[in-house]
Amino acid sequence: MPQVADEPRIRLTGITRTFEVGGTEVRALVNVDEEIRSGEHVAIMGPSGSGKSTLLNVLGCLDKPTSGSYFLDGREVGSLESAELTQVRRHKIGFVFQFFHLIPRLSAVENVELPMLFAGVPKKERRERASTALAAVGLADRVTHLPEQLSGGERQRTALARATILEPSILLADEPTGNLDSSSGRVVLDILDRLNDEGLTLLVVTHDPKVAHRADRVIVLVDGKVVKRVPGDRVVEVMALLAEEEPEALEPGEPGEPGEGTKTGE
Ligand SMILES: Nc1ncnc2c1ncn2[C@@H]1O[C@H](COP(=O)(O)OP(=O)(O)OP(=O)(O)O)[C@@H](O)[C@H]1O
Numbered sequence: 001m002p003q004v005a006d007e008p009r010i011r012l013t014g015i016t017r018t019f020e021v022g023g024t025e026v027r028a029l030v031n032v033d034e035e036i037r038s039g040e041h042v043a044i045m046g047p048s049g050s051g052k053s054t055l056l057n058v059l060g061c062l063d064k065p066t067s068g069s070y071f072l073d074g075r076e077v078g079s080l081e082s083a084e085l086t087q088v089r090r091h092k093i094g095f096v097f098q099f100f101h102l103i104p105r106l107s108a109v110e111n112v113e114l115p116m117l118f119a120g121v122p123k124k125e126r127r128e129r130a131s132t133a134l135a136a137v138g139l140a141d142r143v144t145h146l147p148e149q150l151s152g153g154e155r156q157r158t159a160l161a162r163a164t165i166l167e168p169s170i171l172l173a174d175e176p177t178g179n180l181d182s183s184s185g186r187v188v189l190d191i192l193d194r195l196n197d198e199g200l201t202l203l204v205v206t207h208d209p210k211v212a213h214r215a216d217r218v219i220v221l222v223d224g225k226v227v228k229r230v231p232g233d234r235v236v237e238v239m240a241l242l243a244e245e246e247p248e249a250l251e252p253g254e255p256g257e258p259g260e261g262t263k264t265g266e
């Protein structure tokens with residue numbers, strides 16, 4: 001697809017998303033303007049309920065904004081026919097989630113094959129590519145395991161292989177290490193960094209400053225609005241801001257960090 005020089009990979013203008021619940025309006029995103037360059041690595045931070053997942057869903061074309069425009073590679077997503085939108089979702093965008101979202105009764109390799117099945121890739125090629133992708137994330141000896149037979153980190157690596165198997169240009173990750181201990185989290189983050197080095201545009205929602213620190217840029221959402229943008233290495237400024245917004249979220253004790261001193265013996 002032709003791409004205009006200097007056109008950002010993603011351009012959002014005046015994106016607003018409101019939900020109506022029981023006659024009340026929830027403003028999940030309010031007038032968001034943002035540009036994301038091809039190959040950029042962006043972290044999205046903000047208090048719980050600030051609109052991070054809503055933003056990711058809009059970017060992933062899983063949800064439509066109430067108003068505003070979303071240009072992906074120069075084309076306005078809102079103007080696409082549903083068949084085109086399916087193609088965009090399938091081939092341009094990969095998604096990973098905090099709770100992995102693997103299909104429980106499919107093996108690791110079958111999970112990774114799934115996007116290729118929908119895209120009509122022949123069976124033999126599917127198996128070969130999925131096996132190679134699992135090997136690339138260090139899971140060559142786990143291909144026939146079911147999700148429940150994998151560790152959390154292995155599940156997330158499987159989910160990453162699945163999300164990138166059709167070589168999307170954008171990867172959207174919603175708290176990808178939120179459910180992992182720090183060492184398996186690091187393995188996942190190293191894979192994300194490697195994919196980004198290879199040119200993948202990466203957007204990561206996180207509460208963890210160590211995750212955001214790896215990004216080129218951090219965008220902070222509060223009440224659906226972008227309130228701050230800083231380089232990843234200045235994430236301490238974000239933490240200071242969020243401490244004012246959400247003091248309880250920053251108390252000692254790392255979430256998702258089992259072991260050491262957490263056993264109370266009841
Ligand atoms: N489908 C929906 N229907 C109604 N309200 C919604 C819906 N999805 C999100 N919201 C509301 O929109 C706001 C933003 O939600 P969102 O899930 O984007 O927050 P978040 O920043 O991802 O929070 P968290 O850190 O807890 O995951 C919240 O107030 C939420 O209750």
Ligand SMILES: [Mg+2]
Pocket residue numbers: 052053054174
């Ligand atoms: Mg969320």
